[in-house]
Amino acid sequence: MDSTKNPLGVVTMVYRDYFILERWYDYYAGMLGPENLYVFSHGPDARHDRIAKGANVMHIPRDETKFRFERRRWNMMSQFVSGLLMYYNWMILSDVDEFVIADPDVSPDLLSHLKSHYWDPDTAPVNIAPLCLDMVHYPHDETQPIGSDDTILSHRRTFRPNRNYSKPNLVRKAVKFKPGGHANTLGERHLPDHLYTLHLKYFDRFMMDGRVEHRAPAAQINHDEIGDNTSTEKRMLLWAGEHQHILDTFEFAGEDIDLPELRAAMRAQTADGPGVFNYGVSPLLRKRLYRMPERFAGIV
Secondary structure, three states: OOOOOEEEEEEEEEEHHHHHHHHHHHHHHHHHHHEEEEEEEOOHHHHHHHHHHHHEEEEEOOOOOOOOOHHHHHHHHHHHHHHHOOOOOEEEEEEOOEEEEEEOOOOOOOOHHHHHOOOOOOOOOOOOOOOEEEOOOOOOOOOOOOOOOHHHHHHHOOOEEOOOOOOOOEEEEOOEOOOHOOEEEOOEEOOOOOEEEEEEEEEHHHHHHHHOOOOHHHHHHOHHHHHHHHHHHHHHHHHHHHHHHHHHHHHEEEOOOOHHHHHHHOOOOOOOOOOOOOOOOOOOHHHEEEEEEEHHOOOO
């Protein structure tokens, strides 16, 4: 790669989500240095500045109407990432609850993995979409809360593989992302063998329950009504209902991380276009929860 550029930079956008931002910052700053992190704070929030000390924290005006909110923010971040690629070989753009990690059996960390596997500009893909491990708190086995000094993966390693959140979030060419970051303009995405995106939406039921002050049956929450202005309590009720639905309808399939059948099906790009992953396996196989191996426990 270009020796005049920094190896890797990371961009995210956050509104509150202080616990997740702390973990995001600790993970990436420890590996890359805070100067290579770019945090868009959606509305002035001094707590974001304190958490992400030394990072590039930029305050974005908060429009309470949320007019074309997702489209506007992903267009803005796409242009920002494309500009930073003048100074970085690789950029990650993702939501703050998404962490790109490497298998520690293969590489000590993500940056080392990029340098050892994706550093030849003639052979490296331009558009990497790590397999998403949608973390799902499994209270039957994962009974302990996550302490302030604990890594998340020391207590929460149950996941469902998620095609839709296997986003092309690691890029090395100028790019425009679609809303949500689920696709971009760089064409066919590369599904790597040993990189993963952790998605922390359902990672802790205790946290969901603790933030809901006035409970109501989750079935009463209309998913279509959930937007950026939705109260934390209502959002948590929805997530708790979705989380319980996963626990009620998915089969626990034990420890695995390779998932060769699923990966093979996803790599068979669909007729919808080169930027879309296909599952191509039975719904029964898709409705499974797995547990990450112990070796991942210290990463995040």
